[in-house]
Amino acid sequence: MNISGNISKMKTSIENDEVVYELRLNNELVNISELVGKTITLEYQNQINCIACGKKTSKSFAQGFCYNCFQTAPQAEECVLKPETCRAHLGEARDIEFAEAHCLIxxxxxxxxxxxxxxxxxxxxxxxxxxxxxxxxxxxxxxxxxxxxxxxxxxxxxxxxxxxxxxxxxxxxxxxxxxxxxxxxxxxxxxxxxxxxxxxxxxxxxxxxLNYPVETYPLKPQSLTFDKEAKISGTLKGIKGQYLLLDNDRVLNIRKHNGYLVSVQAD
Ligand SMILES: [Zn+2]
Structure with missing residues (x-):
């Protein structure tokens, strides 16, 4: 397998009492739960696309937005992180239609x-x-x-x-x-x-x-980032939260890299 695309938060479901993870690369879904125990290589292609507008951005704001969308997109509004500040019930929001679907429910x-x-x-x-x-x-x-x-x-x-x-x-x-x-x-x-x-x-x-597909948990988790290391490779020991657990206690927060263009290879 060798595919590439922009990362977004892993899709999850539950089958036979265990969480199943699918890695989203643009429109492609990879069942990454099945890769636990195998060697996996993720390589950053040095490009980030905003998860709201799709434009290239040199830096990711609030897990995947370009600066402009971070300032204006309804999905990056303050109430996402601070729900008590939500004013949609008073008719105030960056985008009232978005708020009706996401806040007034x-x-x-x-x-x-x-x-x-x-x-x-x-x-x-x-x-x-x-x-x-x-x-x-x-x-x-x-x-x-x-x-x-x-x-x-x-x-x-x-x-x-x-x-x-x-x-x-x-x-x-x-x-x-x-x-x-x-x-x-x-x-x-x-x-x-x-x-x-x-x-x-x-x-x-x-x-x-909730049970996670994990063979071995890290003893002292060391966080990896594509900002410092373009090529991340190793045995996938498990998946928990939005993290890939790799050998040698290395962990990769997938959600933190929303919008990052990467290629994924596995045997
Ligand atoms: Zn944008």
């Missing part, structure tokens, strides 16, 4: 365990994708809310009691706090909610467990 507030327990939010269509992207081992939905703004407000409130970031090194080393009972953490979270937010709680929510 049901969102979930959840707890996930990647290393420790953390709170997060996501659009209702992104379950379990969002958790897989974060490398979570377990997850549970706390509440379903009608829009992104309310999800953000609830998350900000719960950040007083729960972490909101994933420790990516611990996640990749698979240091998972197995003693955390996510269902009882959910009950604690509900108790902390003010009355006006309690109405959105999902009483009955499935407890998710």
């Amino acid at each position: 049901p969102h979930y507030v959840y707890l996930a365990i990647a290393s420790g327990v953390k709170v997060g939010i996501t659009r209702h269509t992104q379950i379990p994708t969002r958790w897989i992207d974060q490398g979570a081992s377990k997850a549970i939905i706390i509440a379903e809310v009608p829009n992104r703004h309310i999800a953000g407000v609830m998350e900000v409130h719960l950040k007083q009691y729960f972490a909101d970031k994933t420790n990516w090194r611990a996640m990749l080393k698979n240091v998972v706090a197995n003693d955390i009972d996510i269902a009882s953490e959910k009950l604690k979270a509900i108790e902390h909610l003010p009355d006006e937010l309690k109405q959105y709680v999902m009483a009955d929510a499935k407890e998710w467990t």
Whole structure:
């Protein structure tokens, strides 16, 4: 196999209780789960194309945008990273049609365990994708809310009691706090909610467990980047979150290289 294209976030699905990853290179999909245990070579072609407009950009902003799109594209608006700042429910957004499809729709507030327990939010269509992207081992939905703004407000409130970031090194080393009972953490979270937010709680929510295609986890993950190393080659030891785990504890964050033009070779 030898194909090339611009990278975007790996596509995921679940088959037989295990996450299946597909590498996206423009319109091509490569089942990269099948390459675990094999030698793989990725070579950066020294070109980045903006994931919004497609134009060449010398530098990637916010994981794949050219500077102009970073400033103006609806998918790079502030509320992507800070949902509580979303103003779509007041009719204000860079692009109101985009906001209607992405902000003014049901969102979930959840707890996930990647290393420790953390709170997060996501659009209702992104379950379990969002958790897989974060490398979570377990997850549970706390509440379903009608829009992104309310999800953000609830998350900000719960950040007083729960972490909101994933420790990516611990996640990749698979240091998972197995003693955390996510269902009882959910009950604690509900108790902390003010009355006006309690109405959105999902009483009955499935407890998710996610298994990743990994042969060996790194002991001391060393992050690779195409900015420093054009050719990255080795045995693929596994995939977790949006990371490829290579031999010698090397890890490559695929999402960080959105828009990078690369060629991929495997036996
Ligand atoms: Zn652009």
